[in-house]
Amino acid sequence: MRNVFLFLKRYSVFIFFLVMQGVALSMLFSYNRFHQTAYGMFSNEVAGELNKKVNGVETFFTLNKQNESLREENAKLLSYLPSGSLYADTAFRLVSDTALVDSLAGFRQFQYFSAKIISNSVFLQQNIIVLHRGSDQGIEPNMAVVGTDGLIGTVVNVSKNMSIVMSLLHRQSKVIAVLKKGSGLGEVSWDGKDPRFLVLNKIPKTIEVKKGDTVVTSTYSDKFPPGLPIGFVEKVEQDQETNTYKLKIKTAVDFYTVQHAYVVKNLLQEEMDKLKSTLIKE
Amino acid sequence: MSLIIKNIFRFAVMLFIQIFVLSKIPPLHQFIVPYFYFAFILWLPFRIGRAALLFIGFAAGMTSDMFFKTPGLHTAACVLIAYIRPFLVNLLLPKEATDWGNEEPSKKTMGPVPYTTYLVMLTLLHHFYLILLEWMQFGSFLYFLGKLIATTLVSLLLISITDLFLNRKSKLR
Numbered sequence: 001m002r003n004v005f006l007f008l009k010r011y012s013v014f015i016f017f018l019v020m021q022g023v024a025l026s027m028l029f030s031y032n033r034f035h036q037t038a039y040g041m042f043s044n045e046v047a048g049e050l051n052k053k054v055n056g057v058e059t060f061f062t063l064n065k066q067n068e069s070l071r072e073e074n075a076k077l078l079s080y081l082p083s084g085s086l087y088a089d090t091a092f093r094l095v096s097d098t099a100l101v102d103s104l105a106g107f108r109q110f111q112y113f114s115a116k117i118i119s120n121s122v123f124l125q126q127n128i129i130v131l132h133r134g135s136d137q138g139i140e141p142n143m144a145v146v147g148t149d150g151l152i153g154t155v156v157n158v159s160k161n162m163s164i165v166m167s168l169l170h171r172q173s174k175v176i177a178v179l180k181k182g183s184g185l186g187e188v189s190w191d192g193k194d195p196r197f198l199v200l201n202k203i204p205k206t207i208e209v210k211k212g213d214t215v216v217t218s219t220y221s222d223k224f225p226p227g228l229p230i231g232f233v234e235k236v237e238q239d240q241e242t243n244t245y246k247l248k249i250k251t252a253v254d255f256y257t258v259q260h261a262y263v264v265k266n267l268l269q270e271e272m273d274k275l276k277s278t279l280i281k282e
Numbered sequence: 283m284s285l286i287i288k289n290i291f292r293f294a295v296m297l298f299i300q301i302f303v304l305s306k307i308p309p310l311h312q313f314i315v316p317y318f319y320f321a322f323i324l325w326l327p328f329r330i331g332r333a334a335l336l337f338i339g340f341a342a343g344m345t346s347d348m349f350f351k352t353p354g355l356h357t358a359a360c361v362l363i364a365y366i367r368p369f370l371v372n373l374l375l376p377k378e379a380t381d382w383g384n385e386e387p388s389k390k391t392m393g394p395v396p397y398t399t400y401l402v403m404l405t406l407l408h409h410f411y412l413i414l415l416e417w418m419q420f421g422s423f424l425y426f427l428g429k430l431i432a433t434t435l436v437s438l439l440l441i442s443i444t445d446l447f448l449n450r451k452s453k454l455r
Contacts, residue, residue, distance in 0.1 A: 013333050013365075017365045020336060020357075021362070023354075023357075024354040024355075025358055027354030028353060028354030028355050028358065028415065047348045050349075051349075122308070123305065123308070123315060124305075125416060126352070256308065
């Protein structure tokens with residue numbers, strides 16, 4: 001027994017070292033299951049506060065660009081206003097809203113929440129964006145995040161007032177995409193080299209692809225609104241080993257300067273998940 | 283200024299620059315991602331015990347991980363260099379490290395050659411471990427090697443510039 005204590009005393013620092021390494025490494029390798037733990041929540045809130053303050057200063061320098069893109073979006077939205085179009089007088093009548101569903105209008109599938117980006121990185125291998133919106137404001141994990149120009153990423157972790165977004169510039173990010181021309185189903189990922197460019201794989205060679213073609217989200221995805229721009233084809237490469245292209249695409253969103261984002265909630269998600277779960281059970 | 287407050291202040295400033303300046307500027311190359319905040323561990327006084335040093339390394343790593351959003355990655359690397367540091371100091375210094383009191387490792391207290399060795403060895407070790415852990419999750423061997431060399435060189439440059447700024451006076455020698 002005495003020898004055990006002597007051993008412990010002699011190697012206490014080494015044991016201390018091993019324990020700390022163990023804690024650190026287990027945290028690192030269980031990252032994906034790390035979402036709800038206390039440390040995650042705490043660090044999210046504390047670091048978020050500081051990020052918010054510094055971001056306040058940074059925003060100042062990109063105000064011009066931000067204003068411009070907001071103005072552009074305003075113009076786009078204004079064009080949808082009823083005052084912008086003319087209707088025949090006969091179509092105008094007052095209806096008291098008793099029906100739950102307006103059979104003339106479409107269902108609303110996607111709801112948009114505006115959110116400010118308070119922390120953003122482009123130079124790491126696993127780039128993450130922090131939004132100043134959290135579970136209290138209705139954000140849930142797995143929602144899509146879009147900018148004014150196109151897709152930004154997916155929400156992965158939510159605390160009360162902040163949420164963490166896996167941006168397209170994350171090595172584990174994968175998004176199903178199609179060419180806007182209407183053909184081909186591919187997968188957008190990032191090769192970790194240049195934050196300005198993404199990689200689109202799995203587009204078959206039977207389709208003609210040119211430089212400048214728009215790549216958009218597909219209708220098959222249940223979290224991303226369809227037809228949202230992801231990027232533009234920059235370089236067409238033939239993959240010698242397979243029957244598919246390897247396309248280098250320029251991101252639609254400028255990840256260096258992006259400041260505002262919209263979180264997209266799919267209102268049909270719950271119903272869809274329910275339907276899918278019945279399939280798995282059988 | 284009290285030694286503890288001085289070191290906490292130093293850590294805060296270095297981490298702030300690391301997160302809000304170095305992480306914001308566009309990268310020169312995908313291989314070059316310099317880290318220099320961990321040099322604060324290298325500049326702690328000689329007197330600090332090994333267990334205390336480990337604890338400081340752990341706390342510093344956890345704090346930086348909060349901002350990098352990489353739980354555990356920087357903690358592991360910081361704890362490793364905090365553990366290795368006393369061995370290296372004993373190897374490089376002729377006297378017992380505890381005799382030095384509140385002195386910090388610097389060019390004057392250690393001598394230029396041992397001090398450079400000390401900086402290079404620990405920086406290389408820190409980056410080796412950090413990039414190894416990253417490489418285990420993705421990447422190729424060439425990526426690992428290229429990033430290790432390029433990043434270490436740029437980090438060392440940053441650390442030596444910071445060293446000039448600190449302007450530490452030495453009472454010994």
